[in-house]
Amino acid sequence: MKKQLEILISQAVKTLKTQGVLAADLTPTIHVERTRDVAHGDFATNIALMLAKSAKTSPRSPALPTNMMGFMLAEPEKTNPRQLAEQIITALPSNEAILKVEIAGAGFINFFMNPNAQYQVIQDIHAAGEKFGLSQIGAGKKVQVEFVSANPTGPLHVGHGRGAAYGSVVGNLLTATGFDVHREYYVNDAGRQMDILATSVWLRYLEACGETFTFPSNAYRGDYVRDIAQKLVETHGKKFAHSSEIVFANLPLDEPEGGDKEIYIDALILRAKELLNADYRVVFDTGLNDILGDIKDDLAEFGTTYNQWFSERSLMDDGSIEKALAVLKSNNYLYEKDGAIWFKSSELGDEKDRVVIRDNGQPTYFASDIAYHWNKLERGFDTLIDIWGADHHGYIPRVKAALTALGADATKLNVLLVQFASLWRGEEKVSMSTRSGEFVTLRELRDEVGKDAARFFYVMRRSEQHMDFDLELAKSKSNENPVFYVQYAHARVCSVFRQLGEKGFTQDVSLGMANLAELNAEHETALLTTLARYPEVIERAATQYEPHLLINYLRELATDFHTYYNAHQFLVESDTLRNARLNLISAVRQVLQNGLTLLGISAPEAM
RNA sequence: GCGCUUGUAGCUCAACUGGAUAGAGCACCAGCCUUCUAAGCUGGGGGUCGCAGGUUCGAGUCCUGCCAAGCGUACCA
Structure with a gap:
């Protein structure tokens, strides 16, 4: 109905243009709204107010640009909006659904619909059934929605839940409106964090094999790491075992001993790779597959499904990263400084340049992200939607800069930020610390409040709003919920x-x-x-x-x-x-x- | 310091993207179950839309400047 009215009004505007009442070059966006007050009828439009200024514009206006600025700049001879509204109503084609049309206030046009027309919706709903509400405004445009994409270094926590709920509902809504939606999870199965996980698993494995040593301060300490190590023992016995004397020989100091925890863990990763050789990948993949499998189950139970799980490692294996960097280089956007390779993102809107290859020869996470986003566009998506935690907002300009530098269309990338949810148990704020005994995983949240309440609460607020998630409220079986x-x-x-x-x-x-x-x-x-x-x-x-x-x-x-x-x-x-x-x-x-x-x-x- | 986001009722949040008298829930007060589920309904009080300017027929919404909170500002991911 709203749309029909918009069409009728645009026809009226067209008529007034041919009559010379309105300038021929005007292309007003016609906006019909439902009224808040029944006294104002069922629908209203402010079109007369919008056009009043530019009616009867002088003939020189066609020379002006037809965009909004030109529209504003045209110097009008002021027309009374109510008078213009009158003319629009006169030019309005008749329609049996419209009972009467009135002018109100400064120049609003109010539409009162024929009461018999309102019953049509019941027929429509009965006819369409579960398809009622679907539309084709998306016209089959290909949209990719990438969301959650948490590192598979541990189970999903409640912070990921909001992105999961939000992303899946956005995907559902786009599907419902006729977009061709592709849901994707970017699996960070390469890089330093995963090496830390693999090393953590291996060290727990060594403990299970009877070795004793101080567990590194920067390694993953969750119980799930021990579980994975135990599985490793069950399937491979002591195949990957080494004595702790050899493992910890000649290493820098860990932080509690006055050293640097980052340097220490990196040295341990290197040691693990040296001692295990090809077996390192077995340990690594055991951890990866176990945790990723858990994440997949978790999300599926949460009602969040994907078309594709995209591997970061695949971008390295098939040379995509090198290729992307080569293009950046040939487009003259790379340079070397302090032994590292930098991308000139500051030339394209970012606040500073960014490293893509570190002085140790390793590509940064950003380098794979450049290749990944380029890969997305090359797959032919019309729109890319990335759903990120709000703490990553500073990352947007550099990714867009990279796409532009590659010669791709960065405007296709749409980053939606989701603010963190703070958890409350009644009056008490729940600590989000991984170390605290309080539950923090998405699975525990689901167990406590159920899938329905969790999803509802997660998408109840605008995504950019900071959100308070009250567990007591979500659980309560009362009118408060x-x-x-x-x-x-x-x-x-x-x-x-x-x-x-x-x-x-x-x-x-x-x-x-x-x-x-x-x-x-x-x-x-x-x-x-x-x-x-x-x-x-x-x-x-x-x-x-x-x-x-x-x-x-x-x-x-x-x-x-x-x-x-x-x-x-x-x-x-x-x-x-x-x-x-x-x-x-x-x-x-x-x-x-x-x-x-x-x-x-x-x-x-x-x- | 700079950047992004957010400031609306006691609390948690809406407000059709610039429209008409800013709305819900919770909490509080007073009512409604011999009739389809009371996890419901009816009524009531509650507001300087962070502050100050500006733009225009019209501003919670747009522009500028302050104030406050969160996040970011890595050769981490």
Whole structure:
């Protein structure tokens, strides 16, 4: 309906252009909104206010650029907005859905719709079913959504959960609006952090083999490392064992002894590679595969799935990094300084240049990221969406700079930042420290509050908002918990349909459809309006990457339903009214179910 | 110091991207279960939209300057 009005208005504007009332070069964006106040009708547009300034512009205006600036610069002879609104209304093509059109305030045009038109949405929902709300505005454009991409050095923690929930819902919304979505997890299966993990596993393995020594301060200390080491013992026996005298011979000091923990761990990594040779990869991959497998299971149980798990190591193995750096070099964006290779990102908007190859010859994480993002674009995606933790925000300019330097289109890259969630248990803030005994993993969160509540809470707020996640609230089975509020509405509709037969009634959908006009109570009208908004909400939530709009909408729909439920009996004697109401509430159930499905949250039939 | 993000009711957050009288939930107070699930509903009080200017018919939203918080500012990932 909103779109139909926009089309009608644009036709009116076109007419006024040919009449010379409006300058021919104007291309106003027509914006129709739902009104907040019923006194203002159903829809409103501010088009007359927008155009008032530029109506009757002088003929020299075509020489001006047609962009927004040109539009602003054109010097208008002021037109009364209300008068212009009058002209627009006169030029408006007639449409049977429109009851009347009024001018209000400074020059708003308010549309009052024909009440009979509002019932159409029930027919639409019944016809479309689970497809109601889907659209094709994406027109099959290829979008890649990369999210979570946590290093496989340990289990996912609650901080990753928000990215997982947000990314999967954004993906669902884009799919629902006709985009061709590809979900991807970038696996950092190379690099120093993974070497630290492999070394940690090996040292725990040595302990399991009976060696005793002080565990490095900078190694991974989680219990899962011991578990992996134990598996290594079970499958390979003492094949990788060396005496601690040899392992720790001639190493620099660790931090507690007055040394540097980074230098110490690097020396240990080197030692592990020397002593294990080809077996190092076995230890490394055992750790990697174990943890990655756990992450995959964890995310799948959380309702987050991927099309592809992209290996960082593959970029090294197939020469992608070298190739990307070669192109940067030939485009004259690389130079050498202090033994390292630098990328001139400061020439392209970054605050300083960045190292791509360290003085020890190792490429930096940034180097593989350049190759990775280039690889993404070469795969033909129209849009890239990266979902990052907010602490990585400083990283955006350098990645964009790199794409530009490679001759690629950096504007295709869209980085969405997700702020951290702080965990609360009632009044008490939960420590996020890995060492603390408090639970920190996503799995533990799911065990405690459940998948539905966790997902709901994660996407309830705008992603850029800092978020407080209250575990007590998420767990509570009470009116304080918004998850149950929405699910309860769904369960209540299902319950009504269960009662239908028990009370000796039957349902006749077509009889209900023929008598929708009996749905004229205030609560019913409100519900019809809310139902009709659903496709608009999906479209907006998808194009703005704002899943919280869908959450807010579902809460409003649930409110409208609960209010209606308390005010009216559905299973009434009148066959026509009863069936009309059943058609209405089954439409509500359908929309609730569709929305919850997009959020990856269940729609229970009973609670 | 510089950069990014955020400041809205006692608390947690919305506000259709510049529109009409800034809205919800929680908390607090007062009511509603012989009728489809009370995990619900009805009513009530609550606001200098961080502060100060500016832009225009119109600003919580845009521009400038302050103030405050978080994050970043590595040859870490």
